[in-house]
Each structure stands twice: as structure tokens, then as C-alpha cells.
Amino acid sequence: VRPESGFLPQLFNMTLSYEDFPTGCVGTFGPRRVTREEILAFATEFDPQPMHLDEEAAGRSMLNGLAGSGWHLCAIIMRMMFDGFIGRTASLGSPGVNELRWLAPLRPGEELMLDVDVVEARISNGRPETGIVTFKAVARNAVGQVLCEMITPIIVRRRWPDAAEEAR
Amino acid sequence: MHFFEDIEVGQRREVGSFTFTADGIKIFAAQFDPQPFHLDEAAGRNSLFGGLAASGWHVASVCMKLSVAYGQRLAREAAARGEAVAVWGPSPGFRELRWIRPVLAGDTISFASEVEQRRTSDSRPEWGILQIRNTGTNQRGELAFSFLATAFVPRRNAAAV
Numbered sequence: 666v667r668p669e670s671g672f673l674p675q676l677f678n679m680t681l682s683y684e685d686f687p688t689g690c691v692g693t694f695g696p697r698r699v700t701r702e703e704i705l706a707f708a709t710e711f712d713p714q715p716m717h718l719d720e721e722a723a724g725r726s727m728l729n730g731l732a733g734s735g736w737h738l739c740a741i742i743m744r745m746m747f748d749g750f751i752g753r754t755a756s757l758g759s760p761g762v763n764e765l766r767w768l769a770p771l772r773p774g775e776e777l778m779l780d781v782d783v784v785e786a787r788i789s790n791g792r793p794e795t796g797i798v799t800f801k802a803v804a805r806n807a808v809g810q811v812l813c814e815m816i817t818p819i820i821v822r823r824r825w826p827d828a829a830e831e832a833r
Numbered sequence: 834m835h836f837f838e839d840i841e842v843g844q845r846r847e848v849g850s851f852t853f854t855a856d857g858i859k860i861f862a863a864q865f866d867p868q869p870f871h872l873d874e875a876a877g878r879n880s881l882f883g884g885l886a887a888s889g890w891h892v893a894s895v896c897m898k899l900s901v902a903y904g905q906r907l908a909r910e911a912a913a914r915g916e917a918v919a920v921w922g923p924s925p926g927f928r929e930l931r932w933i934r935p936v937l938a939g940d941t942i943s944f945a946s947e948v949e950q951r952r953t954s955d956s957r958p959e960w961g962i963l964q965i966r967n968t969g970t971n972q973r974g975e976l977a978f979s980f981l982a983t984a985f986v987p988r989r990n991a992a993a994v
Contacts, residue, residue, distance in 0.1 A: 740861075
């Protein structure tokens, strides 16, 4: 990373660039244990439905027992991706999530693992000094049950933008 | 909350507004998304966002927060009128989530939802399936956030069983 590129000082320590994310496996991250207390804390603030807060009500719900909010699971996946690789990637943010499926409830005490693959990588048309890396992240529990799948693009700085493209 | 039969395509509901503070943005980011532009004003100013920006997952979680409060308000009102209260099922997911514009410290986002599609479930006739476009618009009227959620909604006749 060149100083004149306008990078923030903290980005100098971030080693992963667009070129480091070819299509294919990125890695498996975790385990991340999810406690009952944090499930209740997130649900209290952001998703106070009985199935996320109260054992008895949750037992009568379609989830058959206390389960974390799906948005809590999304936030945990974000943190697992951060700890796994985004924290040392020249990430400029994400435009969104193409698709997300909640496949099984998040139970208290669960140990999550996250499998991450690159499904597409292309250079940005609008900002040729960056690429758009589309990740597929699959969260599963200790017995291998898939809880959530998401497909999300992230904008990543290129290490070696082509001179021709830079001059455009 | 409403039953399937009470819902029409094109119905729009104003769900509520929320002001994102610098402290709130940093607290969420420190826990779930500690990228510099979500934690530090200077890093945010020097990023594509142009200021301290809320994590997209924070924006989505606040959308859920306001949607739950809105649904619970409707349920209380229905119960007060002596009507049956519809309990929606867990969502199987969403698609087309777009963080269209950054949500910066001090921004107030107004969330709304609009039903785009409505059909009955073939495999579970007691349920209807909705595609709902949820949006967040900032104080300047600019669309900042949008996603298309799938929801399972009970049918009224099933509640009578």
C-alpha cells in the first residue's frame, strides 16, 4: 500500500486485498459460543418477541424453545467474518446482501462455525481501484446443522490496479 | 398483527423513526462490526461513507426493533377491541438487501414496509406467504436501506380452529 493512495494509517496493517480473494474457499472460522445472556440482551434491544426472550412462550412457538433473533445471528456472522479475515482486509464496506436464509433456530450455548467461500470476484466498473468480492457464508453448529446461509458482496481495495485502468 | 386475509398487495405501513447517535453506532460496532469507519469519526470521514457510519447490521436490527414495536402496538389494539391476534411465524429469510446510502451519526431513518406479493402456502394451508419490501429513508427523503423479506402469516380461518 502506497502512502499517497490516501489510505488511513490503520489500513497499512491490513494485508488482504482484492487479489487475495480468488473464487473458492476462504476458510472456516470459529468456534464462537453464543450464550443465553447475549441472546436475551440482543433480543431485548432489537427483537423483543416472546420466542427470543421467554423459555415458556418460546416452547409454545414454532421454534420449539428459546432461540436467538435471526438478526442477532447475522450480527454474529458479521463479527466472525471480521475476526476471520475482514479485520485485516482493505474493506471499504458492503453494498448489501443478495440473499439470506435462516434455516434452523440459534439455541443458547451453541458453538458456531462459519464456512466462507468466494463465489464471485470482479473489478468494479465505477471504481477500478477496487474489486467487488461476493462471499457465501454458511453458519453451522457443532453437530453440523446449518443455521444460516448468506451471500454478500464486499468492496475491497486492489493491491495492484492496472496502470491503464488508473488512467481512465 | 394482521391475518393474511387483512393484507393487500401495495399496502404501505409507516413503521417508525430512529435517530442513530454516535455512541449507539460505536456500541453496536464494537460488539459486532468493529471496522474503523463504524468506530471512529476521523476514519469515517476518510472512508467512502464520509462520516461515522452505522454498521449495516445495526440499521437492519433497528428496522426489526421498530417493526416488532409496531406489530406489538397493533396486537394490543386488536386485543383491546376483543379481536383475535395473529401471531406471525418465523421468517425463512430475505433477499435484495441494499445499504444504498450511509447512515451517519445524527441521521434519522424512517422505516416503512410495503407488501409486494401475497400467496397461500401449498404445503401448509393454514399459512400465507408475503414478500414485504422494508425501506429506510433519511431526514432528507433519500432512500438509505431496503430489503425484501419473506414472512409467514396465519390465515384467519386457521385461528378459529
